[in-house]
Amino acid sequence: MNIDGKPYRSIWLNDDGWSVSIIDQTKLPFAFEIAELRSLEDAARAIKTMQVRGAPLIGATAAYGLALGLRDDQSDNWIDDAAEILNATRPTAVNLKWALDRMKEALQNQPRESRVATAYETAKEISDEDVEVCRKIGEHGLGLIKAHAARKKGEPVQILTHCNAGWLATVDWGTALAPIYMAHDEGIPVHVWVDETRPRNQGAYLTAYELGAHGVPHTLIADNVGGHLMQHGKVDLCIVGTDRTTAGGDVANKIGTYLKALAAKDNDVPFFVALPTSTIDWKLQSGADIPIEERGGEEVKYVTGKLPDGTVARVEIAPDGTDAANFAFDVTPRKMVTGFITDRGVAPATPDGLLRLYPERMKKDAA
Numbered sequence: 001m002n003i004d005g006k007p008y009r010s011i012w013l014n015d016d017g018w019s020v021s022i023i024d025q026t027k028l029p030f031a032f033e034i035a036e037l038r039s040l041e042d043a044a045r046a047i048k049t050m051q052v053r054g055a056p057l058i059g060a061t062a063a064y065g066l067a068l069g070l071r072d073d074q075s076d077n078w079i080d081d082a083a084e085i086l087n088a089t090r091p092t093a094v095n096l097k098w099a100l101d102r103m104k105e106a107l108q109n110q111p112r113e114s115r116v117a118t119a120y121e122t123a124k125e126i127s128d129e130d131v132e133v134c135r136k137i138g139e140h141g142l143g144l145i146k147a148h149a150a151r152k153k154g155e156p157v158q159i160l161t162h163c164n165a166g167w168l169a170t171v172d173w174g175t176a177l178a179p180i181y182m183a184h185d186e187g188i189p190v191h192v193w194v195d196e197t198r199p200r201n202q203g204a205y206l207t208a209y210e211l212g213a214h215g216v217p218h219t220l221i222a223d224n225v226g227g228h229l230m231q232h233g234k235v236d237l238c239i240v241g242t243d244r245t246t247a248g249g250d251v252a253n254k255i256g257t258y259l260k261a262l263a264a265k266d267n268d269v270p271f272f273v274a275l276p277t278s279t280i281d282w283k284l285q286s287g288a289d290i291p292i293e294e295r296g297g298e299e300v301k302y303v304t305g306k307l308p309d310g311t312v313a314r315v316e317i318a319p320d321g322t323d324a325a326n327f328a329f330d331v332t333p334r335k336m337v338t339g340f341i342t343d344r345g346v347a348p349a350t351p352d353g354l355l356r357l358y359p360e361r362m363k364k365d366a367a
Ligand SMILES: CSC[C@H]1O[C@H](OP(=O)(O)O)[C@H](O)[C@@H]1O
Pocket: 053, 054, 055, 056, 162, 163, 164, 165, 166, 169, 170, 174, 175, 176, 202, 240, 241, 242, 243, 253, 254, 255, 328
């Protein structure tokens, strides 16, 4: 996407052909800073500290992290160790393991002297494919928004989203926000209710930043407001992202997604999940088996903001000594989901809805 008229991806290979640049998302929206990744450790730290976040972007960063790590050592043992280090950074987004497994598959049987080049080529393939996958999600989701627009007689389609599933969560375009960008660019009136998304505030910091930069009308809301809006007919549909969706259609996404799905179900508001193929965990049927990341309580007790004099500060919002729990994701069962917007099309959230878009999986699973 463009920032001040300049095109950006969330991650890119530098002109030196080996180091990698990222947008440091822990600084947004108060500062736009580029950070360089020059080692596997830099990549692991960037994922762990959420300088980069979002399932597809985490996968792409890990892929480049493995390539960076291979510059020092091309042995089989180090490939496995390096992948393990990167895979351990965050447990919920399945794209991390998906990308690392793809890198290891590309590297096996490669002679040592070609492994570094192969690693960078594969990391670039993963990144370039993510852009195309997200663009296709945008196109398939655009049809949904157009269908709602046809009934709105020129009024904006009211879309609620949670967390950030925009281009900053992917290499470009985003998943949940891709259809919104495309609808806006086609002149279809849209308005986005942006959940602030405590405690890391990805909605307030990142989704509001993205939509503002692209000129998409939006309103920031506290996380607890969505149910009220749905009760009063102010939400036409919800579109959210996912970090891991099981073959059975259960959806792990940012904490609070499940509560929005409950409110949507209770108010007959369509609830769609934007789902790249790389985020489907075919090995799991039940969402109960998805590992849920628990992060430090300090993320709940402190918030970063800009003071009236423009300085950025991190302030404590709870009494000293207060314990805080920080579950980073929750699981929305398939029965609460209306459908999945994938790069292959829109699938109803029926028991075999996803499988119909992946017939090769039916044969494989039947085998
Ligand atoms: C397109 S994946 C976006 C997904 O990732 C976010 O989690 P985090 O910011 O902790 O990486 C959130 O669950 C988004 O829906």
